[in-house]
Amino acid sequence: MNALAPITGEQVPAAVSRFVVPAIRCAGCIAKIENGLSGKPGILSSRVNFSTKQVAISHLPEWGDDQLRREIEALGFEAQVLADNPLAEERGSTDRLIRALAVAGFGMMNIMLLSVSVWSGAAGVTRDLFHWLSALIAIPVIAYSGRPFFASAAMALRYGRTNMDVPISIGILLATGLSLYETATGGSHAYFDGAVMLLFFLLAGRVLDGMMRDRAREGIGALLRQTATGAMVFTEDGSTRWMAARDLRPGMKMMVAAGESLAADGVIESGSSHFDCALMTGESEAQPAGKGDRALAGTLNLSAPVVVRVTASGEDTSIADIARLMDEAGQRRSLYVRIADRAARFYAPAVHSLALLAFGYWMLAGAGWHQSLLIAVAVLIITCPCALGLAVPAAQVVASGALLRKGVMVKDGSALERLAEADHVLFDKTGTLTLGHPRPVNLDTLSPTQKQIALALAQASRHPVSKGIRTGLLALAIEPATLEDIREQPGQGMTARWNGVSVALGRPEKSEDHLSCQLTVGPDSVILQLHDEIRPDAAEAIATLRALGLPASILSGDNIASVSKVARALGLTGQASASPQDKVDAITRLTAGGHRVLMVGDGLNDGPALAAAHVSIAPGSASDVGQQAADAVFTSESLMPVALAIRVARRTGRIVHQNFALAIGYNICAVPLALTGMVTPLVAAIAMSLSSLIVVGNALRLNGAAR
Amino acid sequence: MSGLAILIPVALLMGLLGLAVFFWAMRHDQFEDLDGAAQRILIEDEDRP
Numbered sequence: 001m002n003a004l005a006p007i008t009g010e011q012v013p014a015a016v017s018r019f020v021v022p023a024i025r026c027a028g029c030i031a032k033i034e035n036g037l038s039g040k041p042g043i044l045s046s047r048v049n050f051s052t053k054q055v056a057i058s059h060l061p062e063w064g065d066d067q068l069r070r071e072i073e074a075l076g077f078e079a080q081v082l083a084d085n086p087l088a089e090e091r092g093s094t095d096r097l098i099r100a101l102a103v104a105g106f107g108m109m110n111i112m113l114l115s116v117s118v119w120s121g122a123a124g125v126t127r128d129l130f131h132w133l134s135a136l137i138a139i140p141v142i143a144y145s146g147r148p149f150f151a152s153a154a155m156a157l158r159y160g161r162t163n164m165d166v167p168i169s170i171g172i173l174l175a176t177g178l179s180l181y182e183t184a185t186g187g188s189h190a191y192f193d194g195a196v197m198l199l200f201f202l203l204a205g206r207v208l209d210g211m212m213r214d215r216a217r218e219g220i221g222a223l224l225r226q227t228a229t230g231a232m233v234f235t236e237d238g239s240t241r242w243m244a245a246r247d248l249r250p251g252m253k254m255m256v257a258a259g260e261s262l263a264a265d266g267v268i269e270s271g272s273s274h275f276d277c278a279l280m281t282g283e284s285e286a287q288p289a290g291k292g293d294r295a296l297a298g299t300l301n302l303s304a305p306v307v308v309r310v311t312a313s314g315e316d317t318s319i320a321d322i323a324r325l326m327d328e329a330g331q332r333r334s335l336y337v338r339i340a341d342r343a344a345r346f347y348a349p350a351v352h353s354l355a356l357l358a359f360g361y362w363m364l365a366g367a368g369w370h371q372s373l374l375i376a377v378a379v380l381i382i383t384c385p386c387a388l389g390l391a392v393p394a395a396q397v398v399a400s401g402a403l404l405r406k407g408v409m410v411k412d413g414s415a416l417e418r419l420a421e422a423d424h425v426l427f428d429k430t431g432t433l434t435l436g437h438p439r440p441v442n443l444d445t446l447s448p449t450q451k452q453i454a455l456a457l458a459q460a461s462r463h464p465v466s467k468g469i470r471t472g473l474l475a476l477a478i479e480p481a482t483l484e485d486i487r488e489q490p491g492q493g494m495t496a497r498w499n500g501v502s503v504a505l506g507r508p509e510k511s512e513d514h515l516s517c518q519l520t521v522g523p524d525s526v527i528l529q530l531h532d533e534i535r536p537d538a539a540e541a542i543a544t545l546r547a548l549g550l551p552a553s554i555l556s557g558d559n560i561a562s563v564s565k566v567a568r569a570l571g572l573t574g575q576a577s578a579s580p581q582d583k584v585d586a587i588t589r590l591t592a593g594g595h596r597v598l599m600v601g602d603g604l605n606d607g608p609a610l611a612a613a614h615v616s617i618a619p620g621s622a623s624d625v626g627q628q629a630a631d632a633v634f635t636s637e638s639l640m641p642v643a644l645a646i647r648v649a650r651r652t653g654r655i656v657h658q659n660f661a662l663a664i665g666y667n668i669c670a671v672p673l674a675l676t677g678m679v680t681p682l683v684a685a686i687a688m689s690l691s692s693l694i695v696v697g698n699a700l701r702l703n704g705a706a707r
Numbered sequence: 708m709s710g711l712a713i714l715i716p717v718a719l720l721m722g723l724l725g726l727a728v729f730f731w732a733m734r735h736d737q738f739e740d741l742d743g744a745a746q747r748i749l750i751e752d753e754d755r756p
Contacts, residue, residue, distance in 0.1 A: 027749035050743025095733065106726045110719060126711075133715065 014044050017065050019055045019072060019079045024048060029077070036075040043068075055079070094210035100145040101207050104200040107141030108193070112685075115193040119682045131183040131190045138192035142176055145199050148206065164344040164388055167351045171380035172198060178377050189374070194381045194684045201692050205390035208397040209413060216400070216409040216633075231256065231263045234307075248313040256308055261300045264313040268293050271306035275299045298604055298623075303507075322580055325608040326629055338414045339656060340392045347385060355379040358675050371677070378679040382670045384688050391659035391695035398699055399652040402706035407620075407635040408645050415631035418615035419649035421596045425545055425642075426587065426613070428601035429556035429566055429574075433538055435637065436602065436621055438468040438530035443476065446519070446526060452481035454519050454528070457494040457505040460486045465517050466494070466505070468530050493517075539570055541639035548646055550598065555583055557605050583609035600642055602626045617642055648705045655702055659695045666691045 024030065030048045033055060037046040042060040049056065057068055065081045072079040114130040122130060146169070153165040172195045179190040231254035232240045240255055248254070248264045256262055258273070272290035277299045286302050289295060295308055355376045362372035396413040403410055410416055427433050446454065455478050458469040483496040483503070493506015501522040508518040508527055517528045535541075542552050554574030556563045563576035575586060587609055590597050599606070599613035602622035610616035610629035618630035627633050634641035670687050673679050679687075732738065 027746040030743065030746060031750040048743065049740045050746055051740045098733065099730065102726060102729050106722050110722055113718065137719075 013061070014058045015061050015063075016056055016058050017063075017068055017081070019057070019069060019081060020053060021048075021055050021072060021077045021079045022053050023077050024050060024053050024055075033072065033075055033077065037071060040071065094207065094214050097148060097203060097207045097210055100148060101200065101203040103141055104145040104196060104203055107137050107145070108196045108200045110137050111193045111196055115681065115685070118190075127188070128183070128186055131179075131192075134190060134192040135180055135183050138176065138196055139180075141196055142172060142199065145196075145203060146172055149199075149202070162348050162352075163341070164348060164385055167348050167380060167383075168198070168202060168385070168389075170352075171195075171377070171384075174373075175377045175381055178373055189681055191377060191381060191681050191684065194681055194688065197685060197688055198381060198384050201384070201386055201688070202389040205393045208390075209393040212393070212397045212400050212410075213412050215404065216411045231260075248310050250310050250312060252310045254308050254310060255305065256295075256301045257305045258301055258303055262295055262297050262308065264310045265297050266295055266308035266310045266312075268295055269307040269309045271304055273304040273306050274302040276302050322604055322607050322625065325580055325584065326611045326625070328608075336414060336418060338392075339417055339653075340388045343388055343660065344385070347388065351380065351383045351385075354383070354671065354675075362677070367677075375674065375677045378674040378677070378684065379671065381684050382674040382679055382687060383667055384691075386663065386688070386692045386695060388663070390692055391663070391699055392656050394696050395652050395655045395659065395699035395702055398702040399648050399655075399705055402703055403632075403641075403645060403648055406641060406644060406706045408632055408641045409634075410632045410645070412631075415615060416649045416652050418596075418631065419598070419645055420653040422598035422615050422646065423550060424590055424595040425550045425552045425598040425600060426555045426590075426609075427552060427572075428599075428603060428606050428609075429554055429558050429563055430532065431602040431621060432600050432606075432619060433554065433566055433570065433639070434532045434534050436532065436619075437471075438465060438532050440469050440472040440517075440528050440530050441533070442529045443472055446528075448478075449481070450519060450521060450526060451476070451478045453483070453498055453503050453521055454505060456480035456483045456498075457486070457496060457503065457519075460496075461488055461494050461505075465530060469505075469517065469528065534566060534569060535637060535639045538639045541643050542570055542572065544640070544643040545646065548643065548650075550646065555586055555599075555601075555609070557583075557603070580605045580608045584612045587612045598642075598646075601630075617645065644706060648702075651705045652702060655699060659698055662695055662698065663691065666694075 021033070024033070030050060033048055034046050037043050037055075037057060042063055044058040044060070046055060046057045048054070055072065059068065069079050069081055111134045114134050118127050118130050149165045149168050149172070152163065153169040156163045156166060175191040175195040179192050179195070181187075182190050231243060231248060233243045233248070234253045234255065235241050243252075243254075253269060254263070254266070268289055268291055270291060272288070274286035274288050275295060276286050277296070289306075294311075295301075295306075297312075358379050359372045359376040362375055363369065367375075393413060396416050399416060400410045400413075410419075430436055443451065451473055454469060455473040458466040458473065459480055460466075481498055483498050486494065486496040488494050489506075493504060495502065495504045495506075497503070498521070502520075503522070504518075504520040506518060506520075508516055516530060519526045519528060545552055552572055554563060554567050554572050554576075555578055556574065556576055557578050557580075558576060560576040563574045566572075567574040575582075578586065583606065587597050587599065591614070596614040599609050599616040600618070601610055601616070602619050604623045604625050606618075607623075607625040607629045610618065610626060615632075616630045617632045617634060618626040620627075620633055620635035622630070622633070632645060634645070666687070670679075670691075673683065
């Protein structure tokens with residue numbers, strides 16, 4: 001259903017732009033967007049991806065991203081330009097694993113078909129033929145599907161270490177080589193089926209792990225917004241020109257309109273305005289700034305256009321400083337070793353020495369090298385680390401799927417493991433304990449007509465206060481009034497005419513409080529109060545966390561007055577006016593005291609703290625930096641998902657430990673059989689698939705964990 | 708035995724065919740938007756030629 005417009009004239013290379021449109025909910029939306037865009041000249045095709053809520057538009061170069069965004073908004077959908085998703089780099093690795101899994105599955109089924117006939121009593125020429133056919137299928141399949149394991153094992157060996165892939169690779173290669181020798185000499189046992197089956201189960205584990213990571217990445221990618229990527233810059237002849245952020249140089253003058261965010265650090269040359277620094281400092285009150293004041297990249301200009309002289313750009317901005325701090329903080333976390341890898345440290349040498357001992361014993365006992373090698377291979381195959389390779393990812397995928405349905409995206413398995421270990425929680429204030437954007441609190445005082453007018457006026461503006469009023473009114477299912485002659489005066493507000501009466505929504509005449517707003521209809525006027533409210537069930541969520549053994553406290557960059565207000569309301573202790581470095585130091589102190597800290601925060605200034613904490617969660621409204629630094633992102637307005645994530649993570653940990661116990665129990669039964677040489681290919685196949693099914697079945701119990 | 712000479716190649720070829728179709732589907736992004744595909748059957752586009 002690609003909507004293709006006829007291409008006329010010479011061929012021009014088409015550009016592709018991607019947009020996030022979160023409001024796509026049904027087939028009607030798909031049709032509306034695709035058909036609405038297809039008629040426009042210069043738009044070649046548009047394609048909606050429903051799963052990721054994205055629209056890809058192929059267009060001629062004369063269309064700018066901003067124009068296209070307005071086209072989508074004209075169709076009635078809020079849209080954001082999607083920057084190249086920095087998280088999507090490793091996407092291809094899961095595809096490769098899925099291909100390897102498909103090939104291994106094909107090989108396993110066909111070899112099993114032949115093996116079953118051998119086990120049912122095929123003998124002589126028929127058995128040899130079937131063994132040769134198995135070899136013919138197994139060798140290319142192992143060469144193709146085994147690469148992820150061989151590559152990783154080779155890498156580990158090159159650095160003189162051992163990981164789980166080393167015994168797997170040795171087991172598979174030995175089993176294949178020995179089976180080939182058996183086949184050539186007309187022997188009765190070939191382990192091709194065992195080797196391929198082992199590959200299949202282990203690949204299934206890897207694919208599950210990769211799919212979980214991709215799913216969270218896609219979800220978070222859809223939330224990432226493009227911050228100011230450039231600015232209108234005055235050229236020498238006095239005209240203005242759009243320049244990308246990376247081309248900005250100190251000394252340039254940029255024009256920043258109300259509602260735009262700054263692309264570089266600078267000093268205000270002319271004009272005065274209010275700046276929303278919530279992302280940078282956590283400060284919820286807008287900061288007034290005039291001529292000569294510093295303005296930082298990433299802050300949002302609220303009320304009036306200003307001219308800013310660039311003092312630092314790109315790598316030198318304060319945003320880049322935060323990014324550097326984050327890099328340093330994040331290195332500590334990379335020292336974390338996942339449970340499966342920790343187990344593998346003991347498991348791999350144990351399996352190796354067991355197989356070696358069995359080989360040595362049977363050699364001394366005079367069984368001959370052929371028989372001894374056969375037993376050693378049986379030991380390697382039977383100790384197949386299915387619990388490590390399959391059960392742990394399966395449990396984590398099921399748990400993260402359950403959490404995803406509740407609106408929590410967990411980035412990878414290690415995040416779940418670390419969540420289960422957390423024992424202290426630190427909250428940022430603005431945007432984390434509070435909603436982060438102002439909401440009107442006295443809408444009840446308005447008459448229905450006033451509400452309709454207010455909505456119509458608020459819809460036409462991009463000011464945060466207007467957005468808050470719009471969200472509040474839309475929640476009451478108000479229909480906007482029809483207005484004429486709508487105008488926005490930067491810094492003052494919106495004016496329009498309604499049935500011949502002049503109406504306005506703007507800054508109150510008397511109050512200096514920037515968060516209140518005055519609605520005027522003819523001679524009457526009403527003041528709308530807006531507050532950045534505490535999330536609806538923050539108190540319950542904090543109580544639940546305490547019951548789970550996680551005491552909470554506040555760590556905010558905001559001033560002490562606003563922090564203590566929230567701290568009192570929630571009964572928490574807090575630290576105010578903390579710089580990004582202070583936040584990291586606070587976490588380091590707690591960590592040194594033996595705590596495992598869970599950081600919940602959203603702003604740019606929380607980035608380093610999110611990276612430094614043992615584990616971190618960010619709300620979906622967080623800055624891009626916050627979402628990328630956090631281990632998990634929750635999309636709801638409630639704070640409950642934080643407590644839920646802890647509970648599910650702990651249950652997952654319990655299931656993983658049960659699976660280890662099952663695997664060890666299975667090995668205690670099966671290894672003696674292998675050591676005494678009683679494991680035929682048939683026994684190996686049954687034992688392996690049975691143990692895998694049991695641990696996966698146990699993992700599936702997590703499906704209802706998030707209820 | 709003569710039956711095997713036909714049946715085994717047939718079984719293998721059918722398996723390979725399935726594998727090839729799966730690879731084709733992966734390369735052509737057939738699994739990109741599964742929810743969208745389910746929704747698209749509901750779109751009425753009779754106004755198209």
